[in-house]
Amino acid sequence: MSDFPEFEVIPAVDVQDGEVVQLVGGERGTGKRYGDPVEAAERWIAGGARTLHLVDLDGAFEGERVNADAIEAVVRSVPDEIGLQLGGGIRAAEGARELLDIGLDRVILGTAAVETPEIVAEIDETHPGSVVVSLDAKDGEVVVSGWTEGTGLDPAEAAVRYEELGAGAVLFTNVDVEGQLEGINREAVESVVDAVDIPVIASGGVATIDDVVALKEAGAGAVVVGTALYEGAFALREAQDAADAI
Template structure:
C-alpha cells in the first residue's frame, strides 16, 4: 500500500445482497441503495481506483453472508482497480480464500482484536495483504459490529498491528460515522503520528472540505459512503479538488 496518491475510496457496504449505509453502525438505520455491482460500476465510471467492500451481515453475524455479491463485484472490476474487503473474516483460511478469489486486501477487525497473531499469519502467507480495522467510539476501539468495547486506545492497537505486519490501518470514527455532520481530524492525526504504515480514514465525511482536511491530517486515503450515495458531492468533483490542490 502506498501513501503517494491520496484518493477517495467509495464504500460498498453490503447487507442482504444490497448496498446500504448505517448511521453509527446501528441495525435498523439502513438506507438502501440497490444492486452492489451497479454501485461498483458507477464509482468506477467516476474514476475510483480503489473500492471498499464491507459485508455488514458478516460483521454482525461472523459469517460472509454476501459472498455472491462480492464475487460478482470482483468479476466486474478491472485488475487496475484495488478491491479491499472486510466483514466476517475470522480465520487465516477465510482471508487466503478471499485473496485467491481476487480481493487485493482483507480487512480484519474483530478477528485481529481477539487474536492479533492472525495478522502475522496471513501476512506471512500473503505479504502486504492485511489492513486492520480500528473502529473507535469515545476514543476506545470497538468490535463485533461496533457493539463491544475493548479497552484499547486506537494508537496503542495500531502500533501492535504494525509490528505484526499489517500493511495499513483503517480508522473509523464511529462517533461521526454515517451522520453527514463532518469529520474529526485530531484522532486521525494522532494515529498517523503513532505508526509508520498508512492510515485510511473513515467516518463523517459530508463535504469535499472534509476530504481535504483528512488529507491534511496525514491520512493515506479516505473511505466515503453516505455523502456519495446521498449526493452531497460527486466522486468526480472530489477527485478534481484533490488534483487542483496538488
Template sequence: MTAFSRFEVIPAVDVQDGAVVQLVGGERGTGTVYGDPVEAAADWVEAGAETLHLVDLDGAFEGERANADAIEAVVAATDEAVDVQLGGGIRTAADAQGLLDAGVDRVILGTAAVENPAVVAEITDTHPGSVVVSLDAKDGEVVVAGWTESTGLDPATAAERYASLGAGAILFTNVDVEGQLDGVDTDAVDAVASAVDVPVIASGGVATVDDVLALRRAGAAAVVVGTALYEDRFTLREAQAAVDAA
C-alpha cells in the first residue's frame, strides 16, 4: 500500500559496506557510520516507525545490489512489524518483483526508471502500487547513478510522467541539502507535490521538527529523515507527535 493514511516520519537506514551510513550531499566518502542495520531498524521499530526506508548505497553507486545480506537481515527482522521500502541498485523488473515477493513492500527505482520508464508499468502490472520512483534533484535537475549524472529533467515534469505510468508514489530528494542539517527547500517539494495525485515522500535537509511540519504544509505525504534522527536533533516520537497534533 503506497497511500499513506496519515503523514509519516520515516527513518532512513542507508547501508554502505554492511553498516548504516549517512552521506552529506550524496557524495561518496562523506559518510558518518551509525552501526549495524538490523540494530538500527529494530530501534526505529521500537520508537514507533510505521515504515522503514532502506537504501543500498553501494548498489546506488555501482548499479547492482551490494548489501543484499544486510538488507535481507533487516527485512527478516522487521517482518510484518513495519512497511519496508527499498532502493539502491534495483535495475530490472525481475529484480524488483523478486524483492516484492520476498517481503519488501515497496521498491524504489531511480536510475532504472529514468533509463527505462516502461519498467514502472511492468512492475505495476504484477504488483500494483508497489513502485516508488525516486527523483533526486541537484541544481534543479534530476540526477541518477548515485547522484553523479545529470539528466536535464525537471523534477515536477518527471513526476507527472511516472505517475501516469503507474508509480504508486514519488520520492523526492533534494541532494543539494541532503545530510547537511541546514533546512529544507519547500518550494521544490511543493512543485512536485502539486504536479501529481500520488503521494510524494520528501527527503533531504531536515534538521528540526519545524522542517518536518514545513514539508507537510508543502504537500508531502511523508518525510524520510536520516542524519537528524541519528544525531539526536529530535526523536522520531517527537516528530510524529508534532505532525499528528498539527
C-alpha cells in the first residue's frame, strides 16, 4: 500500500493526551484540540478520505508510543479499504511489525530511521514497501526528536539513502510552515521529489486548495493536511476533486 496510484489528499489525525491536536511549527504546547480521534477519523472517511495519517504526538516527543489505546481504537473503527499510516514513537523493527500486523498499512519512521538506518531494511524484509521515512526539515536541515534536534542532513540526499534501504515512500514535512496556514514551500518539495523514484508525501503549510494543486504539480504522490481541514479552510472532497481535475 505504499504506492499512491493516484494523488491523495490525506487528513491528519494527530493525537496528544488521547485527543486530536494540531501543533503550530512543531512546538509542543501550541496545539489546538479537536476532540475524539475516532470521531475525527469517521468524519474524514465520510468526507471522502481514502487514507488517514495518524500521529502519536506524545510518542514523537517521548520516544515511545504513548497514545497506543487511542490509536488502536481508530484502527479498529476504520473499514478495511481505508489506508492507515502511523508515526510517532516507533523506534524498533519489532514494534513496527506488530503495528503492521494489527491492521496498519504503513509505519512512519523519523528519529529511528535517522539514528538506525538499517531498521528500514529490517522491516522491509518482512513487510515490503510498508516503511515511510519521515524527513522533517527546518531551515533546510532534517530534524528529529519531535523537531528539536538538527542532524546536518540534506532532505533530498537523505531521501535517496532511504530509498536504497527499501523505504516505500518519503513523508516530507516542512516544519518552518507547519500548522501556520501560510502556504507551502513548493521548491523544497520539488527537490525531494526529483531525488527519488518512490512516492513523496508532502506535509506542512497547506492553507488553500491552490496549495494542494501546487503540490500535485510539484510531483508529490500525496499531501497530508491537518489544520486547514480542522479549521474549515476548505472541504476534503473539494481539495481532492481539484487535484483530480489536473
